Amino acid sequence: MTLAASSHTKPRHGAGLSLSPGARAGWISALVGLVCILLAASMPWLVKWPAALTIPAAEWIGAFMDVVLSWLKPSARLFSEMLAYPMTWANVLLIATPWPIVIAVVTAIGWYLGGTRMAALGLFGLSFVLASGYWVESMNTLALVAVSVPLALAAGLAIGILAYELPKFRHPVQALLDIMQTVPTFAYLTPLLVLFGFGPVVGLIASAIYAAPPMARNVLLGLDRVEDDIKDAAVMSGGNRMHQLFLVEIPSAATQIMVGVNQSLMAALSMVIIAAVIGGFNDIGWEVLLTMRKAQFGQSFLAGLVIVVFAMVIDRMSGALAMERKRYDVRVIGILMAIAVAFTLLMWGNLPEPSAFAWFDGVADRVDAGLGAFTAANGATLDTFKNTVLFYIMLPLRIGFDNAVLPFTWGFAWTQNMSFALLGGATVLAVLLTLRGRGVAGAVVLLLAITLETGIAELPWPFVMIGTALLGWVSGGIRLSVLVTSLMGIILISGLWERALLSLYLSGVSVLACAILGGAVGLLCAVSPLAWRVVRPICDMLQTIPLFVFLIPVLMFFQIGEFSAFLAICAYAIVPMIRYTHHGLINTPDDMIEAAISSGATGSQIMREVRIPYAVPTILLGVNQTILYAFSMLVIAALIGTTGLGQSIYIALGSADVGLGLAAGFAMAILALVADRIVQGFAEEQRKALGL
Structure with missing residues (x-):
């Protein structure tokens, strides 16, 4: 039974309160979190892992890799020199070949593979590259x-x-x-x-x-x-x-x-x-x-x-x-190449250099000028939007109400009594929900209150470790629980725990935003074919853009900072959520739809009671892919001002610190792997529940 399904478990009369595995896991995690918060003042090691028990993983890995790399370096440098030759030849060939012939070759390949449309893509694409001056x-x-x-x-x-x-x-x-x-x-x-x-x-x-x-x-x-x-x-x-x-x-x-x-x-x-x-x-x-x-x-x-x-x-x-698919007439390829060669020979000596085609420099200057004018006119609005999201959503999730609620942002200061009121009220509500048979909902309320009070980056390590272990147990059994606990334990003792929680915070906030917005867009596309015809090419384009490019538009409007990194991660990671949600909702078996219609269900009831439950395994796979995409983009976003493991990897790259780079890289891989296995476990369990 999944966490979602278990929330509907009713207590059995005469047998005491019966909790589903998901509810038990949530309540145990919440109680551990409450104990850690209450004892934090007298037992600080419950919140921060003792430094005496931390191993210098980065230094050990660095020392080991120094030995290995020093042994491999002569062979590697020789291999590097060997690879330099074909790269140089390819470079010389592509640059020395007249640009009309290069464009003609790409156009001809496009014709052979896809006919007129593919040839036009090659022609106009390479022509744009030429006209750009690059x-x-x-x-x-x-x-x-x-x-x-x-x-x-x-x-x-x-x-x-x-x-x-x-x-x-x-x-x-x-x-x-x-x-x-x-x-x-x-x-x-x-x-x-x-x-x-x-x-x-x-x-x-x-x-x-x-x-x-x-x-x-x-x-x-x-x-x-x-x-x-x-x-x-x-x-x-x-x-x-x-x-x-x-x-x-x-x-x-x-x-x-x-x-x-x-x-x-x-x-x-x-x-x-x-x-x-x-x-x-x-x-x-x-x-x-x-x-x-x-x-x-x-x-x-x-x-x-x-x-x-x-x-x-x-x-x-x-x-x-x-x-x-059909391959097109090769004679057209000969004609295209003949035209390109003839044009090149005819213009020999007068063929413009590629650098002469920087036709868009004026456009780029106007973009800079327009951007400057736009930010000058709307800078206050942009800052208000950014600060609202930062102060009222991102910072509380990062460092908790205890540190984020301040007079200059919220208008008042958070006090210890407010913390007690938040946790106490959440506990009462959680108990009431549990007594009414909604054990998972009650546990989620209490877990959310703990997270908001402390912040993801300040969560006590026993709470995170036990919560991860229990999530693994609910989603995949004891073997998965042992695996994810062991992997998280490696991060805990390696000295990278605080940075890992910072990465978990930013990726988690981004995944949450993608799940809400991407799920909504996917739902819209499922009920409106017109919306899907509009959204689909946008998704196709976003999936072909290299990660680096996502940084440009957010920097143009919001400059360097955590909020820009958040937007870049969301732009890259939202696509799988949209695609999987749409795919899951439109692929409900016809017999299930017909049965619902014959029973008198309305369109909204069919969506709530039939399509969405059937699509849950597919949507969970979308969540899984969104998580992996978010972690991939997290390191690239370090270029524009993030903290955590991504920043450590980027710093290690700048200082050639192999130990720190590999340790932080593997720590981020562990986070992604743990999330991947847990979400896949829930998706597989839901498929079994549906008989798939």
Whole structure:
């Protein structure tokens, strides 16, 4: 029984009060929290983990990695020099090739894959890049992607085949892929910086590492889905195992493998942009970072649009490769290339340099001027909106009413008597709800009161640990409880607990906002096809934008700070919540809808009593993805003023502190993994309850 379902459990007459597992877990957690708060003055170790019991995890990891990296550094530097050659060749080739031919090649590829519409996307997309004045920077970025993606695809293919052919390695490989995809992107860069030195090769290698897991997962998934009849036919044909694998099974899994190619391309592009932080390379990511630091938001926005265009072109064309659809006449490709070559030869010596096409510089200047005028005219309104959210929502959730309610914000100071009144009133209400058979609702009321009184960043560690253990037990049983408790215990004793709670606060607030707003938008799209036709392309666009670009618009209006980071995280993480909510609500079986209609239910009753309960497992998966997206964006948001683990990772990157970078990165991965497993447990339990 889930927490939601258990809230309706009624007490049995004559048998005393009967609480569901969810209610018992909530009440135990709440009582532990109350005890910690009441005893905090006399027993401060109940709130703050004793420093004497903390291990210097960052220092230990740093010392170990120093030994390992010093041993690997000569080979790594040699490998770096070897990779510099193909990257240089790709760079020279793309920059030296006349721009009409590059545009024609992309247009021709688009024609072959998707006909007129895809060709137009390639033509207008590359033309926009040329007109932006960032042609050289874009070609440098494309060169990094062109070299890193083949490395990622080869590594991913090898890993996927290994896990498929050797079942005993499957679980370790999948665990490794989970870790690689949950460790924040910046955490990759710190040890790579030490190993390979400062420069674009670091971005290349980081991109290859980050882009390999999607390929490996899709190779493994595709091979698993090959039908047994096909495998049996390959065996009966007399071929050996290599023949069966490479001539039959891999071609049969080609569609799924091409999905992996698409995901790897997008991951590599995203990582190349992030790696610009330490690359110092004249690519488009560095241009975005540089203009952001100079507060040249017009130019930064223009460079960000170039990245978005690149992402859209790469996503659409690589996505078309994964679909079994018509391929178009290759003769048109010859015509396009002939026109481009003829134009280039005709203009030889007079062909304008790409830098001459900076047609949007004036627009960027006008954007800066308009932004300045807008903020000057509406600065008070923007500040009021930001401060309202900060002072009345975010700060109380972060540090609690006890510290957030002050005379200059709320008009009065919070007192100890108010704390007693809040907790006492919540306790009375919780008991009344529980006596009325709503045990989970009562526990939630008390847990919310404890959180508001202390703040997420100041929660007592026994309360968090026991609450996590009980959540794991309710959602997945004793094994999950032991797993999540052990993982959280690692953070507790590592000296990163306070920073982890700060990260938990910001990601939690962002996920809550995404769940409310994204759920509402998904609900609207489920009842209105017109709304979905409007929202769907926006979601598609948001999912193709590299993380870096989300920082630009929030900085333009709200400057550096925690509120800007919150908005950037929400903009990136809201999409899965919208998609999964919409998908779950529109896929209710027809027979259930017909039964509800025949019983006389209204449209709103069908939504409340049929569609939403049936969609809960899917919506929970949306929450799960939203959590993972929020943690991914949390580290990027450290660039614009957050605290917690993301800031530690960014500081470690700037100081090449491998120990701190890896320790903080793994701590954030643990938080994401714990949340992922608990939410998946609730989703699986709900599916079983629905008989799915």
